[in-house]
Amino acid sequence: MMKHVLGAKCIVCGKEWEAEPSITVCPSCGGLLDIQYDYAEIRKEVDHKVMAQRQEQSMWRYMEYLPVLSKGERPKLRVGWSPFYKADRLAETLGIRELYIKDDGVNPTASLKDRASAMAVVKAEEAGAETIACSSTGNAASSLAGNAAAAGFPTYIFVPSRAPRGKVSQLMIFGAHVVSVKSTYEDTFKLSEQAIEKFGWYNRNAAINPFLMEGKKTVALEIAEQLGWKMTDYVALSVGDGCTIAGVWKGFKDLYETGMIDRLPRLISVQAEGCCPLNRAIAQNRPWEPMEENTLADSIAVGVPRNAEKALRAIRESKGVVVNVSDQEILDAAKLLGRTCGVFGEPAGVTGTAGVKKALETGLISENSSVVSIVTGNGLKDTPNAMKAAGEPVAIDPEMNQLLQVMDRL
Numbered sequence: 302m303m304k305h306v307l308g309a310k311c312i313v314c315g316k317e318w319e320a321e322p323s324i325t326v327c328p329s330c331g332g333l334l335d336i337q338y339d340y341a342e343i344r345k346e347v348d349h350k351v352m353a354q355r356q357e358q359s360m361w362r363y364m365e366y367l368p369v370l371s372k373g374e375r376p377k378l379r380v381g382w383s384p385f386y387k388a389d390r391l392a393e394t395l396g397i398r399e400l401y402i403k404d405d406g407v408n409p410t411a412s413l414k415d416r417a418s419a420m421a422v423v424k425a426e427e428a429g430a431e432t433i434a435c436s437s438t439g440n441a442a443s444s445l446a447g448n449a450a451a452a453g454f455p456t457y458i459f460v461p462s463r464a465p466r467g468k469v470s471q472l473m474i475f476g477a478h479v480v481s482v483k484s485t486y487e488d489t490f491k492l493s494e495q496a497i498e499k500f501g502w503y504n505r506n507a508a509i510n511p512f513l514m515e516g517k518k519t520v521a522l523e524i525a526e527q528l529g530w531k532m533t534d535y536v537a538l539s540v541g542d543g544c545t546i547a548g549v550w551k552g553f554k555d556l557y558e559t560g561m562i563d564r565l566p567r568l569i570s571v572q573a574e575g576c577c578p579l580n581r582a583i584a585q586n587r588p589w590e591p592m593e594e595n596t597l598a599d600s601i602a603v604g605v606p607r608n609a610e611k612a613l614r615a616i617r618e619s620k621g622v623v624v625n626v627s628d629q630e631i632l633d634a635a636k637l638l639g640r641t642c643g644v645f646g647e648p649a650g651v652t653g654t655a656g657v658k659k660a661l662e663t664g665l666i667s668e669n670s671s672v673v674s675i676v677t678g679n680g681l682k683d684t685p686n687a688m689k690a691a692g693e694p695v696a697i698d699p700e701m702n703q704l705l706q707v708m709d710r711l
């Protein structure tokens with residue numbers, strides 16, 4: 302609740318500011334801001350028993366840990382409290398002791414981004430904004446469009462023209478004003494920044510808006526609670542701009558600082574080989590540099606990560622592991638998750654799981670580990686790549702003799 306929020310602290314110059322709903326970057330140096338909480342106060346109000354009795358089954362279950370007014374209206378869409386599975390068959394296939402899947406593809410617009418967009422809509426309301434805008438590789442856009450539509454906000458959305466049709470179709474159905482930019486995500490982002498400045502829209506660009514990471518962190522709060530507050534050794538997820546991994550880390554730290562978990566997991570940061578600026582910076586222990594956006598996992602094809610500092614800090618603080626996977630390994634992971642768990646992820650959605658497999662194969666993590674792998678987006682958003690992974694079905698005329706002929710190929 303807002304009463305637990307101490308302020309917004311700049312991660313570059315350390316200055317602290319009041320956490321106004323419209324604040325973005327540090328007014329003094331332009332650095333990214335971190336929302337700070339009074340952990341002692343949260344501790345007084347929350348413990349395992351309190352949480353066990355709570356009825357709310359959405360991300361708003363964790364009000365004490367969120368920077369919103371306690372009496373404010375909650376959004377209409379039900380975001381969060383997504384399924385959590387113990388994936389024994391997948392664990393056996395991969396040869397790991399304990400593996401869990403957190404399926405965030407079942408959110409209202411089918412990705413983890415709903416957690417940030419729901420928060421954006423609440424903060425836009427608090428800020429008295431009339432219109433919300435963002436640029437996105439696809440999912441931030443479709444989730445903003447959906448969550449804003451439910452709350453009655455118009456949206457202006459900038460996507461690179463390569464965004465998959467499934468995601469663009471969501472934008473059109475939710476009634477967003479859509480600008481499809483015929484260039485990279487980097488150029489798309491820049492144009493959106495100029496437009497937001499010019500028209501005074503509320504800014505849902507996740508790196509710039511410190512509240513959105515607070516929305517994303519709820520996935521970590523849920524994972525901890527769904528594990529019975531007993532953390533696994535690792536949590537694996539795919540990384541693009543870096544807001545999600547930074548948010549996940551913030552969530553675990555908030556829980557640790559308030560005594561809800563007694564140890565922090567190590568993060569497994571998974572990127573695509575063709576676009577891994579953050580993992581490369583960690584592996585080579587040097588500042589990050591832009592890379593080409595060369596992967597079919599469009600949601601993490603981010604050559605210039607917008608939340609690099611917070612993401613790198615999260616990976617380092619957690620003594621994290623970095624793994625890069627090829628497009629083929631991503632497609633293979635999509636099939637594997639589908640076949641062993643019945644979970645259908647988009648390419649970036651299954652990249653975390655591809656990373657777990659590779660980390661085991663290369664000995665980066667031991668087979669005696671326990672891991673949570675977050676599936677960040679739903680496979681129906683990108684069916685062409687799903688078909689690429691799994692192939693086309695056998696087609697026949699409606700005749701039994703043809704069926705008999707193809708039986709062994711089904």
Ligand SMILES: *Cc1c(COP(=O)(O)O)cnc(C)c1O
Nearest residue numbers: 440541542543544545600677678
């Ligand atoms: C946005 C997104 C990511 C990566 O999140 P970042 O905050 O950009 O690092 C991963 N998977 C999916 C499906 C996404 O939409």
Ligand SMILES: [Zn+2]
Nearest residue numbers: 311314327330
């Ligand atoms: Zn600053």
